[in-house]
Amino acid sequence: MNKNLKEQVLRSGGVNVLKCMRCGKCSGTCPSYGEMEYHPHQFVYMVEKGDIETLMKSESIYKCLTCFACVDRCPRGVEPAKVVEAVRLAAVRQQGNNHLEPSEIPALLDEDLPQQAIVTAMRKYAK
Amino acid sequence: MQRIGVFVCHCGTNIAATVDVKAVAEALGHEPGVVISQDYQYMCSESGQELVKSAIREQKLTGVVICSCSPRMHENTFRKAAASAGLNPYLVEIANIREQCSWIHKDIATATDKAIILGKAAVAKVHLNTPLSSMESPVVKRALVIGGGIAGIQTALDIAEAGFDVDIVEKQPTIGGKMAQIDKTFPTLDCAACILTPKMVEASQNEHITIHSFSEVADVKGFVGNFTVKIKKKARYVDETKCTGCGLCTEKCPMKKVPNEFNMGLDNRSAVYIPFAQAVPKVATIDPNYCMMLRSGKCGVCSKVCSAGAIDYKQQDTFIEQKYGAIVVATGFNPINLDKYDEFAYNQCPDVVTSLELERLMNAAGPNGGTLLRPSDKSHPHTIVFVQCVGSRCDDEKGKPYCSKICCMYTAKHAMLIREKYPDTEVYVFYIDVRTPGKNFDEFYRRAVEQYNVHYIKGMVGKVTPKSDGKIDVQASDLLANEQLHIDADMVVLAAAIEPDKTARPLATMLTTQMDTNDFFTEAHPKLRPVESATAGIFLSGACQGPKDIPETVAQGSAAAAKAIGLLCKNSITCNPCVAHSDELMCNGCSSCEKVCPYGAITYIDKEFRMPDRTTKVRRVASVNPAVCQGCGACTVACPSGAMDLSGFSNSQIMAEVDAICK
Amino acid sequence: METFTYYPGCTLRTKAKDLDTYARVSAEALGIKLEEPADWQCCGGAYTTAKDEIATKLSAVRVLNSAKEAETPLITVCSACHNVIKQTEYDISRDEEMASKVNNYLGLSEPYTGGTKVYHYLEMLRDVVGFDKLKEKVVNPFTGRKIAAYYGCLLLRPAKALAMDDPENPTIIEDFIRAIGGTPVIYAQRNECCGGYITMEDKAQAQKRSGAVMGSAKDMGAEMVITACPLCLYNLKKNSGSDLPVYYFTELLAEALGLKEASNE
């Protein structure tokens, strides 16, 4: 368990994972559940346990749609999406760990793709 | 010369762990007038009390200070002990060094200092205590039960059994409450109506019970033993004394499209209606929101068909006033509104229902005559998903922070009944925890799983998507399998959280009783006085005090009745002697005090005074009726001359405490 | 005529010109003056909830501050901008630490600590114009047309910050559809994410999500879907595989008000 990392994630996320009552509603409502290796409730639980590196290495951190369904529907106000984002930021902030490089973008474009998609991708996946 | 005894309690380690009790006893021993200062492990125990008693006798004490837990806990205990040793009980003061010292502080040195100061304040006060003796006030031998559900019915029956008159005030047209809507009861699966309706009939036939149905409490005045309650009897546009309950009017009424609240709006009733066949009183009521006669003056069919001539379109709300010695609150609960939880599609799909709606759907007297059919297309559901904890255990504004307590059991019951009656139906229950503490409860739940093969899944439903083909996509997590499920369901049943009835809050204000932040009534003591409110003479019955199932409700109803009977048995009760009194020599007769007295306890008399020059002078002075005064002290501050003072909390006593604390 | 500081956002300048153009002409017809601040920047498209992210919040604070200086409410029509700006406003007015860090960066003449009222264009229609008033101005009603409102995630959540409508039981777009004479189609997926944000990362996922949304709308009988979000529009059109048409709500608004032709000239 990496204490510093856990503290950093909790501070950055501004979330109290101890409020979780393990109902699993976040994972019940998550539209990206099927794409994730670790699911929203696991993010909360693993952050609580301090097992953050596992999450940082997982592709799951890029699968969250930031749709806040888990945030609004969590009965305990845990806000799992903010936990996911905090872990993702911890990952992409590491040197050379950008998930998306500007050079990769042209290949992904099509003529109708709105700017919004590009700026959000950069914001979410790169530092 | 005062001879004061100080007794410092360790409360095991509750006090002694953070307060140096020996140091407290030592320090207080040096206070003026203190002749004995001791510490002891458990002052409230038999031997602890004996210590106090023998000190009173041997040291001829004139005052006692106990440094212990809150006076709300044991003030009475020590007052009684003092009285039995021959000391006036009001010469005892408590210094609260547990709840307000040892339990909130960690540092022994500062906690001990504070305990000493609290002790000194109590010693300073007890110096000025005077012996007080209680007045007696008569008890009206009649009880009021507010709410006519199973809790209220049970309480009323028990009080009546003891020979006292009791009135039930019920806001609906019939008594019966939620239990009347329930189909079967757990864990025995006996029919709710079969056990409830005989009690309803018994209540209506008992000579000691008066039922005010379709009525509300409008105002409460007075105090324990002597409440005056104003009851509003709402206009039902039917003369209760004439209506025979034949039901002809309800058959003939042309307005048939009124959502039937007894069936949770799952079918319709007529504008003139009797809620259900076993209603008590079995009297029709006209719904003014739908009755065409009352709305537009055109119709009058019910009046024409009523051979008893009971229909009265001109009926008005009436008020009656009655005196009571005791009041029992039994206002019950309701499921919460589910508008904020539409991820479960309750507002979008008629086949997503609450558990109480399912009760009606399964009930023989319900909209489908007891056959479980989907509300949308009246087809048999083959896959049913139950969702637990909808709005319970929530830490947000939408839901309730508490566990609603009854849902795990009634869901097991529903699941089991469905599997019993329709074995081809698959039943899924999504749970967070299954909570079944209770006699034969866990066994009951296990039967649902083991014998009836109900699929219990640890996880929560996250999204319900109704589809045009009538199927309902239920997306949920299965935490143990670590997967997200999609179930093609025919019906979804939501275990909505329960909340106190909305009428409880204004009622609590009228009764001057306390509620918690969830609007449940607060009991006088969470463990030792569970059916009394902190306000004397007001008792609590059923779910108005907290979520409860039927056996618990009935038990509490009977317990509240026992407490009420205990009060009604007395011819008089001892009044609190800590009441206001006016010093006639100082009173100006200005009427300020009278204006702030909530009880009307102050009157004015013209009194003759002998003047120094031997003449006499007649002056208007205040006089307090000690049986009516409740001792709030509002008058003492309103009085400009300081003539009005409060026994037990006198100006000089409070200032002595102030001085001791500020020293 | 009520004046708003209007923040179009980057996408409305390029790929989502329709959303912008129709919004402007309709506003004018409804007596609403939209004033674009001189030097706005892209809001970033997604709000970073992390407490220790400051730089990503600056452009939203700048535009909030422009509105404050202009002493008008701020209005946006793009769901994403709306989401970012409202979340920024919510946090900066509650989180003192964040506010002080942001202001340290920005060095405004007067620190910005919240206070600008932010409207989505739809809220303006509801709360300023009023759907009843709008209904009176409709010349080409969508009578008999079954229209499905697509809220997606950005318009409603997180509900505390956006405070636009009940996140599970929204009515604002349905009320809009009624105002322009159409029949709203209620379907459960209207407030579920279409997966737009992930369209570059994971096409398959975007296809699955948008397919589910469009499938649900069509299943409940919709003839068309309307949205306020350029990314949703792109994703629902491009990736869902559905034949159901998708429009910006402003396009229907302009058409209902009889302004569509004129604005295309």
Added chain:
Amino acid sequence: MQEAMIKRAKELLADGSVDRVIGWKRGEFAYDITPAVFTSAEELEHDFVFDDFTAANVSKYLVKETAKEGKILAFLKPCDTYSFNQLIKEHRIDREKVYVVGIPGGPKLDIEKIKAKGITGVLSVKNEDYTLKIETLYGEETMPFSEAVLDKCASCKSKKHVAYDELIGEDGDVLESNRFDMVEKLENMTAQERFDFWRGQLSKCIRCNACRNVCPACTCENCVFDNPKSGIDNKAAADSFEENMFHIIRAFHVAGRCTDCGECSRVCPQHIPLHLLNRKFIKDINELYGEYQAGADTTSRAPLTDYTKDDCEPSVVHERGVE
């Protein structure tokens, strides 16, 4: 006016309507006027005075006077009638035993303001067309009338009699006054400035009790400051009690009952503006609980024995004005 009053008083004594008359008589000096009770026409002829110095409010005397046998005639200026009504409301005066003749009010003169001009040895003061002709041991002096007006009259709140059996002269109206100006000025100071102001004023107090003794709201049978059981008894200046407590408690005791007659400040030998404390309460009551004038009637509920469910919270005090 004085003649008309004496004439009417004699008539009422003669026909037995009243047994006594309360008015004013002169003391050692022309300006030294005190309330007095007259029982005969001769006494009236000889001693009764009503002039520019008869400022004293006689209503308080009626508490004792109406406790006696017989009926008394009271000459009340408009401001005195408010005090009179308030005492009726508090059952301190027996209305049946008073015959009230309303007489015109001030402005009355303040001898201290004349002396402040360096005019000493005053023998008599005459008002000739709003110029005072002052006869002194050292010759005649003059000064403008307006500069010698009592403070309490300068901010007069009402020329209307709220209680009377008959009037001599015309009745006036309730006035728009500037009486809260000084309170407002203090409110706008900083806490430290306010503290310094009051410390400067209250430290002058010699605890002569003149303010209490003259106050028509202070008619207690036994004052709390004289009562050892009250816990705040303090009969004479012994410590800083006067600076810290006495005047706050006194102001609080009369809050909602004080009619703002201004007698407290008029009689204070140390010239402490005590009326400002009372006016502060009056201003707060008006602002927080609605306009209220003590003594305007005999039936309304006093603000401190009344409430509404949506009264403001005490925190308003801490949220407004200057700290």
Added chain:
Amino acid sequence: MQVNENFEPVIVAFCCNWCSYAGADLSGTNRLNYPTNVKIIRVPCSCRVNPMFILRAFQKGADGVIICGCHPGDCHYTSGNYFTRRRITLLYSMLDFLGIERNRTRLEWVSAAEGAKFAATMEQFTADVKALGPNRRLEDLRCRKQ
């Protein structure tokens, strides 16, 4: 303002028996800490608190006085706290008018269920009074602690 770290203010809290005193007990039962500076005096109702008591406390050297009662509408005696509210509003306003620091006085409604609010209120009030330093403006010098 200069804050003396070692300054421990004397704080008198008047609590009504039915709500706030019970709320204080509840914070004890829940082991919620608040500073030892706070000493509670039990009164039947907040309307029993005579302004004289408050002044007396300051005179004798208290640095802060707080009154706690049932929430308006929930008074055990129906109307007591409504009178309290008016009286104490006017008194506090007068103290402010005399230049006494505002943060030395407070009134808070605390129900029997609000143990956490009681503790938090006392924590905050103590900190506020501590920041003000010793009460010198109302203190009677003869009563000063040596």
